[in-house]
Amino acid sequence: MSESIKKTLSSKLEVLEAMPNHPAVQALQRWNSEAWVDARFDRGEMTLTVAPESILEAAAAVQAAGYNFFEDMTAVDWFPSSPRFQLSYHILSHKLLERIRLRVLLEETDPAVESITSIWPAANFFEREVFDLFGIRFEGHPNLRRIMMPEDWQGHPLRKDYPVEGYR
């Protein structure tokens, strides 16, 4: 894939055309070609956007394709744009030595998504952190409590409408 590393592929169609043999693309295509809505290959990194309701299945699909190691998960607040929240899951494959990013876009009102702790228990703390600092709920999480901030804290500090110096 080294020859295409410099190139940016900015849509699902382009990615499907240029890299049909990418193992994660193949896995998602086999799983459900409708439920992954977008793809982007930029700076040598593959980003696959998945519909919010199917993240758990998508995670299982890429895990079965050899992406065995959950590395990182976090959120980005695109306030004031819509959809406001983006979740980025970084999954590494120990065998293919390659990393993919699964992306989920969430609306501002009552953002919630299924927890992937049943697939990777490692996501536990990461999801708690996102819950704490962004206020995104994870359905089916075994222990969804604040992790960094005190339990009686109000607001979610990493949201863009939360001032850097805090409320005084």
Added chain:
Amino acid sequence: MTDRAGTPILEVPVAEGAKDQHMVLNMGPQHPATHGVLRLVLEIDGEIVVRLYPEIGYLHTGIEKTCEAKFYQQVVPLTDRVNYLDPLSNNLAYCLAVEKLLDLEIPDKAQWLRVLLAELSRLNSHLIWLGTHAMDIGALTVFLYTFREREEILRLLEAVAGQRMMTSYIRVGGLAMEPPIDFLPRVQAFIKTLPEKFDEYSNLLTGNPIFKNRLKGIGYLSAEDAIAYGVTGPPLRASGVDIDLRRDMPYSSYEKFQFKVPVLPDGDTWARYLVRLDEMRESIKIIQQALDGMPEGSVKADAPKVVLPDREKMKTQMEALIHHFKIVTEGFNVPAGEVYQGIECGHGQIGFYVVSDGTAKPWRVHMRYPSFATLQALETMCKGGMLADVVAVIGSIDIVLGEIDR
């Protein structure tokens, strides 16, 4: 029960079937063996750990939020403060991520010096781990010995960066400045003495029956569990998983260095100890190769809009002065996009996820730090073991609370 905002808060969940004779023991946040401010809630049955619940956040300083209010170059000093035992690896991970966004070409000399410094930093981190781990077990002497060597490393870092711990020496686009002329000979003289020193530690610990008995067979972590809990670095390799980003997904020209990646299948505290000791010896080899093959050239990329000019040029050339003024007052714009850069530091895999919206301040900087994930595996390692072993296991996973709480 709900908090003021109406979100339900849960008590620390009690294990199902908890028996009357079980005792709940609070350990920390002020406890010398937790390496910072980690609080553990332990449920014990006599001396046996039934359940362990880590409570974190006591050191949370909101570094990720602060990053969003700074220029890209101003984030570098913040990264030092996350894991203060391995500052150059943090600098490196962040700078590599931003350089990926900028598509900057880094000169060879800067890359090799980065490797050399990252390995010195790894030695620093491992020496502190060894000293404090042995101290937790009761072998106080080693602590004094490792801090003697660590002092030398700090002096070397001071020589290049002017700072012992918060170096901020690796910058976006290269290094802050040329290292002093006597720096490389000093590193050479220092690493020559190291193998002997490591033998000394081995004599004190590896052959010590008390130390061995305290570590062997406790804190078992299988390869499957290690992967499931996101464990990286030496604990993962001590569970038999052969992965090291320096070799497998090389960055900063690590592909040009020859070194072995120590792997042991045992998965216990003793294996984690041996893996780190071996890793320290491999680090010496990498430093030696970096010294032998150090390329000539500049330590800064040729990007006047990103990299600050030399003082000399700034005071003599109008153009350099303008660039200097612009970078300091307005920062530099970074093309929109998102990147994730993973590197291998002393504790495991660091990951910097940087999202840019095209302006001079990062839209989002997320730091994935190894201790945060590794801590989740602590319960699996300690369950069913003795209470006294918890201290040994915490020492063996080498956590730094600064990077857990950020």
